[in-house]
Amino acid sequence: MTTPSTGNSVDAREVRGREQTNRTASATRTARAARAPSQPPSRPLRLRLSLRSARKGTLTACLAVLLALVVSVPGRIPNSPGHLGSLVETVLPWTVLAIPALIVPALVRRSPLAALSLVLPVTVWGTLFGSTLADKSSPGGDLTIASHNVNQENPDPEGTVGQLLASKADVLALEELTPRTASAYERALASAYPYHYFKETVGLWSIYPLSDVQALPIVPWTRAMRATVETPEGSLAAYVVHLPSVRVNSAGFTTRARNEALGRLTAELHRESAQNVVVLGDFNGSADDRAMRPLTRHFASVQTTAGDGFGFTWPSRFPVVRIDQIFVKGAKATSAWTLPATASDHLPVAARLDLLPRTPLGSRHP
Incomplete structure (x- = not known):
């Protein structure tokens, strides 16, 4: 009986072992390569x-x-x-x-x-x-002035007057009067303001005597007036103004009528010889608008010089722009503010003024 040879079996097992070892080594190298950081990108x-x-x-x-x-x-x-x-x-x-x-x-x-x-x-x-945004007000002042576009559709003129009286203004300008409401304001303000003048859409009420009162022809109907207010501290030339409205529409920012009226107003102001001048009312424009420069280069905005914040006035429920202005020349504003809302779509504005000492007023048209 012949004993089988085992040499071939041993060789086969060694081959299989080496192959297994090679596969394990290859898998290890693959795993290490996967864990190794990637090569930096090319330049x-x-x-x-x-x-x-x-x-x-x-x-x-x-x-x-x-x-x-x-x-x-x-x-x-x-x-x-x-x-x-x-x-x-x-x-x-x-x-x-x-x-x-x-x-x-x-x-x-x-x-x-x-x-x-x-x-x-x-x-x-x-x-x-x-x-x-800073408060630029200072103490003092000779008189308080206020202005309000009362809105021609105002459903509560008496309530509006009550709000305005609470301001204790010495001089009060109203804009957007109508034949129906003007008499109502006249009656309601009579006891507090013995001196007044109004024509068509604008009016001025004062605790001091008024003189040299006249309407100004800046548009075909009356939207501006001038009066001299005789105060104990000096004379004040007061201009009440309501410039034409502007709109934003498909044609852009329509300001032609307003700008033309403003040009006529500034021509009147150039002839003014009073030392103390105030121009107040609804200008339908911001003091920053370039169209206002013929006025603002000679007059100071009280909100800029003596106010606190931007003093936006329109629309009254959520004001986004200040179009109701008080401008002064000669006189100095010591404080400026907006008054509480009324039934109008505008907020009233007010300021306290220091006047230059009394001197002869002189002629408006030298």
């Missing part, structure tokens, strides 16, 4: 990634710079078409709302460029309007 790929990061937030940064330019130099905005420049200047304080709108995409994009660029409009807006 062109790194360059593309850097450019992509640099471009991130570029649009937001450009918009931030544009916003800063609009706020700092609104006069550079062309007024055509549609009086666009005047419209932007009218709502200029509200450009602050664009800043949060730009912060959101800067945060979403996580862009240092966009975040850094927002410093520019914030700084410009704060520089131009930050002082407006």
Whole structure:
């Protein structure tokens, strides 16, 4: 009987063992390769990634710079078409709302460029309007003046008068009177204001005597008047004004009628020789509007010089713009404020004035 040889079996087992070892080693190398960090990208790929990061937030940064330019130099905005420049200047304080709108995409994009660029409009807006938010009033003043567009559709003239009397104004100007309501205001104010004059849509009531009273022809019907108020501290030339309305429609910011009336008013003011002058009423425009410059270059806005905040007056439920103004020349405003809402769609405005010492008034038309 012959014993079987085992040499071939041993060789087969060794082969299978080496193959298993090789497979295990290969699997280990594969696992290590999977766990190992990936190789750095090639140089062109790194360059593309850097450019992509640099471009991130570029649009937001450009918009931030544009916003800063609009706020700092609104006069550079062309007024055509549609009086666009005047419209932007009218709502200029509200450009602050664009800043949060730009912060959101800067945060979403996580862009240092966009975040850094927002410093520019914030700084410009704060520089131009930050002082407006401060209280610039001071004690003193010779008399209090107030103005109110009472609204021709006012359903409660008596209630409106009660609000105005609470202001204790020495001189009170009313705009947008009608034949129906003018007599009601006349009766309600008679006991507090013994001196008054009104014609058509504007009127002036005073605790002091009035002289040299006349209507001014700035439009075909009466929307402006002038009177001299004889106070114990000196004479005051008071102009009551209601400029024509403006609209925003498909034609743009329609200001032609207002601007033409303003031109006629400023021509009257250029002939004024009184030392103390106040021009008050509804101007249907902001003091920042370039159309107001023929007036504002010679007269100071009491809200700018002695107010607290922007003093928005229209619409009364949520005021967004100050179109009811008090401008002074010679006289100095010591304080300025808005009065509580009445049944009108405008808020009343008031100011306390210091008058220059009494001197002869002289002629208005030298």
